[in-house]
Amino acid sequence: MKKILNSLASLTFASSLTTNVLACNANNDSFTVLKEIDMVDGDKKLETEKFVNSFHVDTPTRIENGKTYNGMINDVQGALFDGEFWNVYFLNNSESTFDDEGKQLGGEGTDWYRMKTKDFIHWEQGGVAVKKWHKWGDAASGSIFFDKDKDFSNKGGYVSLVTAYGGERGQNIMAFQSDDGINFSPLNNEEPILKNGEPDGSYPNFRDPLIIKRNGLFTMYLAQGEEFGIWSSSNPLSGYKRVGTYKPLYGMLECPALYKMNVNGDVNNQKWMMIYSGNGNNTWFKPKKSDKLSTGMYYTVGTLDENNIFKEEQEAKRIDFGSDFYAAKFWNQQNASSDIEEGQNSLLGMGWMSNWDYATKTPSIGKWGNLSIAREIKLNYVNNFYDVSSTFVDLKNQVEAIQGTDSDFENNKLNSRSYQLDLDIENLNSNKDILEFKLGNSFFENKIRLNFKKNEITSSRTSQYKTLIKNSGYLQSRSYKANIKNKTDIQIKLIVDTTTIEAQMPDGSTISMVKFSDEKENEKLVLQSSSEIKVNYKYYNFKL
Incomplete structure (x- = not known):
């Protein structure tokens, strides 16, 4: 079986952004972002690799x-x-x-x-x-x-x-x-x-x-x-x-x-x-x-x-x-x-x-x-x-992993477009917090929002591709009642490939979405939170 050298980083974030950033979603619900973490800065793909998935x-x-x-x-x-x-x-x-x-x-x-x-x-x-x-x-x-x-x-x-x-x-x-x-x-x-x-x-x-x-x-x-x-x-x-x-x-x-x-x-x-x-x-x-x-x-x-x-x-x-x-x-x-x-x-x-x-x-x-x-x-x-x-299925056992440190994260951005990110998030106020993951750039964006007060999870997205920019099925915001209340520590798994994101939420529910970049900008994964959370993560690079 082919072995691939990958990076695994187990890191804790202590710093935060306390600027009054206002985050909105398709339902016009907004929240003040007290902490924002730039997690992955995925490199642009070559034209010959455009829309080609790794695994x-x-x-x-x-x-x-x-x-x-x-x-x-x-x-x-x-x-x-x-x-x-x-x-x-x-x-x-x-x-x-x-x-x-x-x-x-x-x-x-x-x-x-x-x-x-x-x-x-x-x-x-x-x-x-x-x-x-x-x-x-x-x-x-x-x-x-x-x-x-x-x-x-x-x-x-x-x-x-x-x-x-x-x-x-x-x-x-x-x-x-x-x-x-x-x-x-x-x-x-x-x-x-x-x-x-x-x-x-x-x-x-x-x-x-x-x-x-x-x-x-x-x-x-x-x-x-x-x-x-x-x-x-x-x-x-x-x-x-x-x-x-x-x-x-x-x-x-x-x-x-x-x-x-x-x-x-x-x-x-x-x-x-x-x-x-x-x-x-x-x-x-x-x-x-x-x-x-x-x-x-x-x-x-x-x-x-x-x-x-x-x-x-x-x-x-x-x-x-x-x-x-x-x-x-x-x-x-x-x-x-x-x-x-x-x-x-x-x-x-x-x-x-x-x-x-x-x-x-x-x-x-x-x-x-x-x-x-x-x-x-x-x-x-x-x-x-x-x-x-x-x-x-357990993908990470198929790779060799290297542990990192805080300085590794600060100096060497995680930059794959095909990866698994396992998150442990602590210090949540489960009665009022909102977390939102944003994956994309100025051309497209896929979002997953966890609203702990409403006990609700929502996925939504945008695209500037002319065949998708007004496609109601593609742009439809999808919300469902979850089981995330009364949780102060949670685990989330994100599995990302060139045109896909598959996520496992804290209650075990899953969300699968496609995405399409024009490859003119890097694809960034950002986590925004309404409170001072602490995050530990493990990162696995699946670029085959």
């Missing part, structure tokens, strides 16, 4: 027959462990390009692409796993099923459940098989295992299949607009009949996943957890429940009846509270081979770091989109509520 998965560059392909990536499809590598699958349209208004300029259709990793920080290209342009269309979102009982074919192995986009035929569900997860071939004589049943040209929502095997049935959950249609058959390749629906909050539903979880790690206390993509701005269904956080990942808990129909016991809650963690997939760490009835202590997952409000309008060098870092989630029961805790 996040970017759109892969492929060269075939002398031609270079880049394009766009989006939805994560799942992952498999082959004994040495984790193989992560996602959608990739290698031929797509977009104009300044986000309009696609040819290059239709997506493949399933595979990247592999041992540690979720160093990545290798694996190539196309499920090819587009079979006779029913391309290969869009779905999921992976481990066919250990050889129900789909006498080969067993892995099955990719795929949404085929077929022009006038609309969306239909296909199955592909692979022995090793490298190359998948169509099953069922290249015919859909479930057709949408509507006339050609009607194009209904009929996508993102998830299949579970339980009680002698193969049960498929499909995203069908504002609800998940539930289909069942005794044969995984045919004969599906609709047996029910599940309609959670935050419609525009996509990307379902279903697992039995050990609550608080207890095998004697288990709940089924449904995970899905939704739109928190949606006011069509239960408008008073809108969380006004835009699209993102949600979870809820409940039971499965004898027909494998999910019965919700608790309304959905956000997994990540930022703007850019969507179309994620989570998988069990025992690999896909474990039984559906086996309770999981935790799941590992990754998401697409973008948002359809601006996904095709972000600045680029011919590549659009990247994936998040991996995170582990657990289901806990706290204060009469089932809550998901998220922890980013």
Whole structure:
């Protein structure tokens, strides 16, 4: 495994700025800044490195027959462990390009692409796993099923459940098989295992299949607009009949996943957890429940009846509270081979770091989109509520660290654009304090504000790029009720790469956001506080 020399500094700040600086946010809330700390002064990137991340998965560059392909990536499809590598699958349209208004300029259709990793920080290209342009269309979102009982074919192995986009035929569900997860071939004589049943040209929502095997049935959950249609058959390749629906909050539903979880790690206390993509701005269904956080990942808990129909016991809650963690997939760490009835202590997952409000309008060098870092989630029961805790995979163990001193910080500014910053903040007045992180320069700014009096965390941002400067989805301020009251000492983790910031807050909640610099100025990270806090930090440089 490649080792990188990095800097770690454990420092305490005693000095403060006591000038009466007034800080504001998008909600016009202001506070007097009593202490300001310049934390990181990130160097400008070369033009050839513009928008290129160091340890996040970017759109892969492929060269075939002398031609270079880049394009766009989006939805994560799942992952498999082959004994040495984790193989992560996602959608990739290698031929797509977009104009300044986000309009696609040819290059239709997506493949399933595979990247592999041992540690979720160093990545290798694996190539196309499920090819587009079979006779029913391309290969869009779905999921992976481990066919250990050889129900789909006498080969067993892995099955990719795929949404085929077929022009006038609309969306239909296909199955592909692979022995090793490298190359998948169509099953069922290249015919859909479930057709949408509507006339050609009607194009209904009929996508993102998830299949579970339980009680002698193969049960498929499909995203069908504002609800998940539930289909069942005794044969995984045919004969599906609709047996029910599940309609959670935050419609525009996509990307379902279903697992039995050990609550608080207890095998004697288990709940089924449904995970899905939704739109928190949606006011069509239960408008008073809108969380006004835009699209993102949600979870809820409940039971499965004898027909494998999910019965919700608790309304959905956000997994990540930022703007850019969507179309994620989570998988069990025992690999896909474990039984559906086996309770999981935790799941590992990754998401697409973008948002359809601006996904095709972000600045680029011919590549659009990247994936998040991996995170582990657990289901806990706290204060009469089932809550998901998220922890980013431990990146810092992949690097060698050098400790610094106060003078090291003063004389040698931390200047990476790809780093992890672990903060211990002390001497908070938890009843009135405000902390605000600002990352950016005069061209753009991403903010995260912690308001301890309101028990609220807010993320917001600005951009001078012409396609984003007035984009309401990109500029939307996102606030949520947190659990940060009555805390005088807190820990915060910031993980930053060229176009990303992923943050873990003191209550364990996470915020994922993208950002785009014009590279004409350094990118600075500044912490402002309404009181005389004391900060200790550890800094890890992940410039690969």
